[in-house]
Amino acid sequence: MNTSNGVSLSPWLATVRIPEFAPISGDVHTQVCVIGAGIAGLTTAYLLAREGKHVVLIDALGIGAGETGRSTAHFFPPDEWYRGVEAAFDADHAKLVADSFKQAVNLVESIARSEHIDCAFERVDGYLYALPEQGFQDLGREYQAAQRAGADVTLLERAPGLSFDTGPCVCYHNQAQCHPLRYLEGLASALVRHGGRIYCGVRAHGVDGDRHIQVVRTDRGDIYAEAVVVATNTPFNNVVVMHTKQAAYRTYALGLRIPRGSVPRVLLWDTGDPYYYVRVESPAGADHDLLLVGGADHKVGQDDHPQHRYDEIEQWARQRFPMAQQVAYRWSGEVMEPADGAAYLGRNPMDQDNVYVITGDSGNGMTHGTIGAMIVSELIMGRRHAWADLYDPARKVMHGLPEFVAEQANTLSYYGEWATAGEVESVAEIAPGQGAIVRQGMHKLAVYRDPHGELHALSARCTHLGCVVHWNAGECSWDCPCHGSRFDTQGAVLHGPASSALAAATLEPPPGAPPAGPGDTEHVRRP
Known part of the structure; x- marks a missing residue:
């Protein structure tokens, strides 16, 4: 069975062997079918099983074999930053975003603790900085917007402990990071303990039905469920609607060996174009750390020979982190950029009320996947959720219209x-x-x-x-x-x-x- 979606290898895929789960062999009946065994699907299935729902989870490849296994696995503020969220929506929406991001990290920490998941979950501070030519004034506005949203932030003259001067920066306190596949491994075990069933090597080809029963058509048999959750990074069941409201990008990352303790355990993000982001990982049993550096994004399929992007990331990293040694890992992943900056988490548009999607991760896949699981599991349980309207997949694109039009024009040009x-x-x-x-x-x-x-x-x-x-x-x-x-x-x-x-x-x-x-x-x- 294929368990990876490319030839490059992240440090997570290289260091964890996830238990395999057999495929279904014939039709299956359940209350909830979750499609996709990344952080969004596994968290959704776990939360529902914990509430007593009969849950079946399927994946075409394997646990974490999609984009979660290619994440840099940091929990950080939204890609649009609070200033952008406030400008696109309003201050009240920004408060909801801040609350959702905070509660998502709290949930991951709580699950890891209660289920005894050894995933190196760690609270760290995160820093957003901009070089002078990239606009210090924007950082002041971001700091004020983050404060209004209720985020725990401090405006500093520079990020502490680094080998280079970041200049002024916004510190977002109490962010987090973890080993994503060890977390998923623990979630899968917990799901099974709570009565959930997992089947891998099962590709779903369609979802159809009514408000009472949905049928997931797979290459191994049909799954009959009262509710279906499509948590596959981008939905396959929605042919057009969702794909006009988000765009797919490749993002790239390096893992460079560095002496243990030579770089502080923080998260970094700059405002450049291209932008770069940084975190530190300590491999179990190793005498060194890994400096994980990512960025250099481009639209999927629009760079046939992207290897130069690794060179650009490496050059950027070595200029700022002279202690960096050899490159141990090179890998890429895919992120879905929503037109207005907010993810799509909830009921699938133009469908019955019992089909749900979790998509539009916007580079915050660990956080948005968890938020989506929290919203969708509550909706399936018949409860309202305070964040549901903000992240509603059926909302119209009212913000970011110039970018939306540009993305659609870019897409149409390729049909030529x-x-x-x-x-x-x-x-x-x-x-x-x-x-x-x-x-x-x-x-x-x-x-x-x-x-x-x-x-x-x-x-x-x-x-x-x-x-x-x-x-x-x-x-x-x-x-x-x-x-x-x-x-x-x-x-x-x-x-x-x-x-x-x-x-x-x-x-x-x-x-x-x-x-x-x-x-x-x-x-x-x-x-």
């Missing part, structure tokens, strides 16, 4: 690629371990040459809404530049919203060409 030539004229130009788009008559093919020289040909049409996929040399995957779907070199789905594989294709030799040689053999993926 069906009229353009292929990236290479011949498959002979594709090097081992690389992929390229090839035009074949009226069609475009996604062709990958494996390290042994064998060619793997697939339709280049994304199975979500028909964009041309792009090669991602960093993860050896085919990525959709329109809505963020990703596929492996055999066409299998790595990330939604697509729920079905790329179609197999046949490479036709050019007219008059000799038969293919040993290095140009055609490979057709078997269903």
Whole structure:
């Protein structure tokens, strides 16, 4: 069973072996079906099982194999910052956001303590800083907005204990970090103890039904449930609506070895473009720490050779942290950026009242996943929640309209690629371990040459809404530049919203060409 959504490896995936759970074998009946075994899905399932609900949790890959296993696992203020939230909504909304972020961290801490989960949960201070050319005045406004929202903040002349001068910064007290997969491992065990059932290697292809029973169609059987929660980073069951209100981005991270204790245990975030964020991890039993540095984001499928982004992050880190030694880990992940800055957590729009989505993490996946679980579990239990309106997935895009329009224009522009030539004229130009788009008559093919020289040909049409996929040399995957779907070199789905594989294709030799040689053999993926 595939348990990863790319070839790069985070320190979490490298250091934890999550127990495997068998797939279903036939139809299943339950009260609640949760789809997605990341922090959002597992927390939702756990909270409901703890209240006595019969819960089935499924995942196409495995526990934490999606974006939670690729997180930098910090709990930090919202990406838009309180000044941005207040400007986009109002001061009352900003207070709700501050409360939700605070309560989410408290819940993770409480669960880790009560369920005896050894996940290195740790309270740390976080610092937002800006270099002079990036606008010190914005920090003053952010400090005031954070205070009005009720956040515990201090305005400082510089972040303490660092090897470089940050200049003025806002300190957000009592933030947190943890080992995300150890936390999920503990959540999974706790869920099972509370009567929940977990099935992995089960891909959901659709959800349909009525207000009484929803049916989750999977490749292993159907699951009948009174309520369904889609917690798959981006929803596969909502073909259009949610995907016009958020955009998919790749984000990159490095883990550099540093001497133990050489960097204070804090969270850092700057206001640059590109921006960078930092935290420190202490691997169990090691004589060193890891400096985790991330950033250099771009839209999914819109950088075919993103390896240079790792170089840029490394250069930035070494300029500020001279004690940094060798790079131990390089990895990337996917985040969903909502149009107005607030995540989408609650009832699925244009659906029955018993289907829910948790999406729009905006780089705060650990926090938003937990907030979403808190809201959705309360709604399923028939209780109102104070944050439900703020995060309602059905809300209209009233804020951030220029960015919303720009994102839609960017998406639409990529449909024009069906009229353009292929990236290479011949498959002979594709090097081992690389992929390229090839035009074949009226069609475009996604062709990958494996390290042994064998060619793997697939339709280049994304199975979500028909964009041309792009090669991602960093993860050896085919990525959709329109809505963020990703596929492996055999066409299998790595990330939604697509729920079905790329179609197999046949490479036709050019007219008059000799038969293919040993290095140009055609490979057709078997269903």
